[in-house]
Amino acid sequence: MDLRGYTKLSKEILLSRIEDVRRKKKLVILAHNYQRSEIQRTADFRGDSLDLARKATEVDAEIIVFCGVVFMAETAKILNPQKKVLIPDSNAGCALADTITSEELKEAKRKYDNPVVVSYINTYASVKAESDICCTSANAVKVIDSIPKNKKILFTPDRNLGRYVSKASNRELILWDGFCYVHDYLTEGDVEEAKREHPSAKLCCHPECREEVVAHADLVTSTNGMVRYAKEVDELIIGTEIGLGERINIDFGKKVYPLNTNAVCATMKLITLDKLCWSIENEKYEIRLDDEIISNAREPLEKMLQIV
Ligand code: SF4
Missing domain, CATH: 3.40.50.10800 (NadA-like)
Incomplete structure (x- = not known):
């Protein structure tokens, strides 16, 4: 069939x-x-x-x-x-992963004279294969902190996560100009409205959100971090894709409020x-995947796993 x-x-x-x-x-x-x-x-x-x-x-x-x-x-x-x-x-x-190809990354490496390339896990295998180390939203600061201070770093592909990590680690980074439309479209207006509707709720934001949105958060964390936080608080507004609310509901029977109900990842x-x-x-x-891509992409993933 x-x-x-x-x-x-x-x-x-x-x-x-x-x-x-x-x-x-x-x-x-x-x-x-x-x-x-x-x-x-x-x-x-x-x-x-x-x-x-x-x-x-x-x-x-x-x-x-x-x-x-x-x-x-x-x-x-x-x-x-x-x-x-x-x-x-x-x-x-993934619209975010689509913002960078391995060819574009190779060109950027030439342009910036071989910086250390830190790639968010939201990249395709071919881009990971051209990177030095991977990171997730949960461990990005630790990964950046592990790189010697005298090294130039190119962070790909999410500019919002990059900006957040740059601030948290007090380190200048060269940022790729990619973004996730689901998180980047969340606004300060959404924050004001959600807080008006749920005044006692805590606000948790994913670091892929814009700086001005993240500034209002009680906690900035990965989706797993939000799941853990949901356990501790009575009411929670989540600044991320609405599906995470399902996960929290399945695991703890708790209802959480999306920062914006239109925060839906179509794919x-x-x-x-x-x-x-x-x-x-x-x-x-x-x-x-080609064996060579697997082996080259595995290296930056393993480096990240060793650090965290
Ligand atoms: S929410 Fe969708 S578009 Fe955004 S990073 Fe995740 S998979 Fe990619």
Whole structure:
């Protein structure tokens, strides 16, 4: 049956077929914090991209199904090269990762006379392969602090995260001019409105948000940091993609308020139950990367893991 056939199946049938494949194949289903509620509820593990890629190294599975966007599935492949990694929709790209190619990075390295390149994990494998070290939003400051003070640093691709890290580490960085539209579109006006509506709620912002938004936050942290914070507080406004609210609701039964209900990552939502069922039954779409790219992209990831 091709994918169109799966769209006609009911949710109950899809879930029962997914369970059936689970029993027959050694596979693990991973779902990013921004995935649709039904995908997060069906997954074996929920979390951020690095968490999930590492989780995949620990479980006894031959197939990893990554419900997220392509660069995340690539990271899972880089860290688990011997396993088959699937993504249910190969069009699930990332607007932030799309702001830099390996060719553009090579050119920037020439322009800035070979700086140390720190690349956010939200980059494609080919860009990681041209980088010196990777970072996540949770460990970016530690990664920058680990680089000798006399070195010039090029930070790619998120300018907002770069600016935040530059301030926190008191270090001048050359910033790539990329951004995530979901976070960059959140405004101070959104903050004012959310605080008016929920005056007792704490505000948590992702460092991919703009500086003027981050300035109002009680806590600036990664999505996993927000999950931990949600446990401690009664009411929380989240300055990130709305799907994280689902994760918090599933884990703690707590309701959180999105800073803006339009903070939706369109490509994250491309993964649906019918595509997931089709993907695991037909073992598609498989992430395929050159051995050389895997090995070169693994180095900056491993360097980051050693530091943190
Ligand atoms: S939320 Fe932003 S950074 Fe995350 S996958 Fe979507 S576009 Fe990329």
